[in-house]
Amino acid sequence: MSRVLIAGESWINASTDYKGYDAFPHTQLEVGATPLLEALSLAGHEPVHLPSHAVATDFPATLEELADYDVVILSDIGANSLLLPPQVFTHARPFPNRLKLLSEWVRRGGGLAMAGGYLSFQGFEGKANYHATPIEDVLPVDIHPYDDRTEAPEGVYGELTGVEHPVTDGLETHWPMLLGYQRLIAKPDSELLATIESHPLLVTRLVGAGRTLAFASDISPHWAPEEFTSWPGYGRLFDQAVAWLAGKA
Numbered sequence: 452m453s454r455v456l457i458a459g460e461s462w463i464n465a466s467t468d469y470k471g472y473d474a475f476p477h478t479q480l481e482v483g484a485t486p487l488l489e490a491l492s493l494a495g496h497e498p499v500h501l502p503s504h505a506v507a508t509d510f511p512a513t514l515e516e517l518a519d520y521d522v523v524i525l526s527d528i529g530a531n532s533l534l535l536p537p538q539v540f541t542h543a544r545p546f547p548n549r550l551k552l553l554s555e556w557v558r559r560g561g562g563l564a565m566a567g568g569y570l571s572f573q574g575f576e577g578k579a580n581y582h583a584t585p586i587e588d589v590l591p592v593d594i595h596p597y598d599d600r601t602e603a604p605e606g607v608y609g610e611l612t613g614v615e616h617p618v619t620d621g622l623e624t625h626w627p628m629l630l631g632y633q634r635l636i637a638k639p640d641s642e643l644l645a646t647i648e649s650h651p652l653l654v655t656r657l658v659g660a661g662r663t664l665a666f667a668s669d670i671s672p673h674w675a676p677e678e679f680t681s682w683p684g685y686g687r688l689f690d691q692a693v694a695w696l697a698g699k700a
Contacts, residue, residue, distance in 0.1 A: 453521040453697040454497045458510055459528025459570070460484035460671060461502035480504075483671035484526065486680040487689060494690035506532040507540075512547045517556045521697035526670055527568030529579040530586070554585035558659030562696025565590060566666045567633045567674065573599040574633075591641035591656030592665045595634060601648070602631045609645045609652045609668070617700040618655060618664070618692045619644050627682045631674040632667040655695070662696050 460483045468475040484500050491498040499520070501509055506528055511517045533549040557563050565586070569575040572594045573582050581587055582594040606628040611619055629647065637643045637651045645653035647667065654665045669675040670689070679685060694700035 452495050452497060453693050453699065454499065454519065455491060455522045455524060455693055456499050456501060456511075456520045457484055457487065457524045457526060458501045458506050459503050459532075460487070460500075460526040460566075460568070461504070462527075463504060483669075485671070486675075486685070487524075487526075487670045490686035490689055491693060494686060494693075496690070496693055503528050503532065507536045510549055512536075512549060512552070514552065514556055514559070517552065517561060520561075521699075522562040522564065522693050523553065523556075524564045524566060525571070525586075526566040527570045529570040529574065530581050530584060548585075550585045554589050557589045557661035557663060560660040560698070562662045562664075562693075562698065563589060564664040564666065564692065564696060566670045567631075567668045569600070572633045572635060572665075572667075573597060575600060589656075589658045589661075590663050590665050591638050591654040592635040592651060592667075593638060595636075599633045599635070600631060601634055601650075603648075604630060606630060607632070607648055609647045611645050612643050614642055614644055616642060616644050616655065617695045618653070618688070620691060622684045622688060626684065627678040628676060629668045629674055629679055630676055631669070635665060635667050662698065664692055664696055666692075 462481050465478045488498050536546050538544045538546045570579045577598050582596045587594050609626040611624045632647050635651045637654050641654050641656040652667050656663045
């Protein structure tokens with residue numbers, strides 16, 4: 452069993468219903484991490500979800516706090532949420548750089564993964580902004596300095612490269628449909644495990660005493676439709692990914 456911190460993969464919808472002369476504003480918290488949380492729990496891991504609105508205030512700020520976890524997964528949460536806690540943004544006081552902290556934690560033996568999304572890698576309009584950061588330094592992929600999304604409304608399909616690896620052990624070669632992904636470049640010292648339209652989809656890397664993984668598509672809608680999240684290989688893939696990242700496979 453591994454203890455996994457999943458940061459991000461939630462959002463708050465704010466909308467207004469107009470009914471003639473009257474308007475009714477309302478908000479709702481949406482959580483996209485549910486399929487992954489359920490899959491990891493079912494596999495015997497201990498996932499802890501830190502929703503996007505709590506990342507700035509509650510994400511670990513010391514190596515000691517990060518040591519509570521075997522694996523950290525960043526999913527659809529931009530670099531600003533890690534760099535700008537209230538102490539910095541509101542009160543203009545110094546605070547640990549959590550991108551540098553994560554990089555150091557990995558090199559000391561931690562397991563870090565990033566999953567794709569509008570606020571992953573470089574993201575929508577470049578707003579995720581992980582290019583040229585300490586996170587890019589340790590990930591198994593290089594990140595473009597511009598909007599790196601490929602939308603694929605027609606559906607595209609990942610497939611294994613044939614490289615034997617604990618993360619993909621027992622998975623079928625051809626995967627169910629995905630509706631988009633990030634265009635990434637596998638680092639020379641990484642292992643490319645799966646591709647999508649000839650681009651990297653699943654990549655791993657050893658970094659110092661630690662391990663990193665990049666999954667270029669989503670863990671939930673919209674890029675990961677039900678065909679992917681209900682696929683038996685979904686749970687197996689992320690169970691084995693967590694085990695490998697934690698150094699247990």
